[in-house]
Amino acid sequence: MNMLISESVLTNRQCALLTVGQMAEADRRSVAAGVSSFELMANAGAAVAHEIECHWTPRPVLVLCGPGNNGGDGFVTAHVLAEAGWPVRVAMLGSRFSLKDEARQHAQRWVGEVEALSPEVLEGAELIVDALFGAGLSRPLQDQALETLAAASHGTVPIVAIDTPSGVMGDSGESLGAVPAVLTVTFFRKKPGHLLLPGRDLCGEVIVADIGTPKAVLDAIAPQTYENHPALWLANLPRATSDTDKHSRGHALIFGGYPMTGAARMAARGAARAGSGLTTIAVPEIAFPIYATVLDSIMVRPWLTPEDFGHLLNGSRFSAWLIGPGAGVDKETFGHALAMLATGRPTIIDADAITAFQDEPGALDRAIHGPCVLTPHESEFRRVFDPFGDKLTRTRAAARRCGAVVVLKGSDTVIAAPDGRAIINANAPPTLATAGTGDVLSGIILGLLAQGMSAFDSAAAGVWLHGAAAAEFGPGLLAEDLPDLLPAVFRRLYS
Ligand SMILES: NC(=O)C1=CN([C@@H]2O[C@H](COP(=O)(O)OP(=O)(O)OC[C@H]3O[C@@H](n4cnc5c(N)ncnc54)[C@H](O)[C@@H]3O)[C@@H](O)[C@H]2O)[C@H](O)CC1
Ligand SMILES: [K+]
Secondary structure, eight states: OOHHHHHTTOOGGGGEEOOHHHHHHHHHHHHHTTOOHHHHHHHHHHHHHHHHHHHOOSOOEEEEEOSSHHHHHHHHHHHHHHHTTOOEEEEESSOGGGOOHHHHHHHHTOOSOEEEOSGGGGTTOSEEEEESOSTTOOSOOOHHHHHHHHHHHHSSOOEEEESSOTTBOTTTOOBSSOOOOSEEEEESSOOGGGTSTTHHHHHOEEEEEOOSOOTTHHHHHOOOEEEOOGGGTGGGSOOOOTTOOGGGGOEEEEEOOSSOOHHHHHHHHHHHHTTOSEEEEEEEGGGHHHHHHTOSSSEEEEESSHHHHHHHHHSSOOSEEEEOTTOOSSHHHHHHHHHHHHTTSOEEEEHHHHHTTTTOHHHHHHHOOSSEEEEOOHHHHHHHSOOOSOHHHHHHHHHHHHSSEEEEOSTTOEEEOTTSOEEEOOOOOGGGOSTTHHHHHHHHHHHHHHTTOOHHHHHHHHHHHHHHHHHHHOTTOOGGGHHHHHHHHHHHHHO
């Protein structure tokens, strides 16, 4: 899949994600701008039918309709497919006479039978359209809806979901009884639940259809959440020009631990490949021979006492620092991290250096006053931040509390800024679940920070580049492969 090239035409407006509430506001503003709800629903159902016709040859279709507008979209889909000559049946949760407004109007155009929803209606269907619940789901699926979808998921018949697989919460990606679809057709913009797990996995392929919502409604809504994509940060990605020298590309410093020395070395290679002009690992003197014998362009700087390390930081040569990979969870790491943060220069706190604050999370908040990125995985996050709420909400709250950009890692990494902006990343392949990949990630972000990119852009770009590098390699990936995959990713980004 040539993701880099085909997606590079997107603009950041197209990467915007809307909450369920914002989507309802988009509908209201569309109506105010002269596009009726009836028309929006007609376009939505027609878009679903169109995608079905693009993906499958005609076959017996069963449309499962719910009591709200998602069900209304389902009636339109049924109508359009039937007009095109497909054999279509409709089953409904509740009565079509309880439908309201445009859903009721569209249901009236369906002249065929409406069967009562139950697992028995699945008999004979070769394609199922799930139009039970979309954005309006407010409580867990139960009774006929739950049983029918569960029975459908036990068979081999493909399920196409309208807006979201019923049971997936649009704002959080949480599942209240959803079953996997092979295709989900949503409208105008994705919602966070299409990208956050388990929602993303339950959606299958996601298609965003234009249903006539005027683009200007986005300006009024001013979305704060985005899907990670180069359109968000490519213009700010540092690039060497003819008057660049190595010093103007920044100098990254990494705290090198002992005895676990590989982590800092991998981070250093990530920083250097991300374009840092100079990269230095500062190491306790005892570890100097270990580091020095295996590094070439990356410099090694020994220090004897914590005071020596402090003096190193107070020199003006370094443009960004990282502590965490292989650092050890102890008082020294806590002290070195505080010393880095006290300079106010761009700092990344990762891994052991996050855990070092577990007994005193407030000290982290008090110390952060310059550009700072924290890169916890779930367990590290829970040691210093509030574990309650969905991933997007938790990451935003953490960033707001501590004043740093927080990167909460995983298959659905969330990057949040203290001002409320957030990005969800979806390009990370599962091959990244191997030792040391987090060290390379913090190194890549460091390399970008060292060149003067902002903390939020460095974090977003670093996470995306890391995922693209892993995708470039495929199966059998080791963390140490990642830095050397970056040149190919950059080449394609710039082509
Ligand atoms: N711009 C757009 O995205 C458009 C989307 N459209 C479609 O409209 C739905 C949202 O419609 P809404 O009526 O708000 O919600 P639902 O259809 O999901 O149903 C709400 C309905 O169901 C009840 N309910 C909620 N949860 C449960 C439950 N677990 N069990 C039983 N009943 C439940 C709730 O009380 C309501 O009565 C969106 O997803 C799109 O598909 C428009 O058609 C066009 C514009
Ligand atoms: K649905």
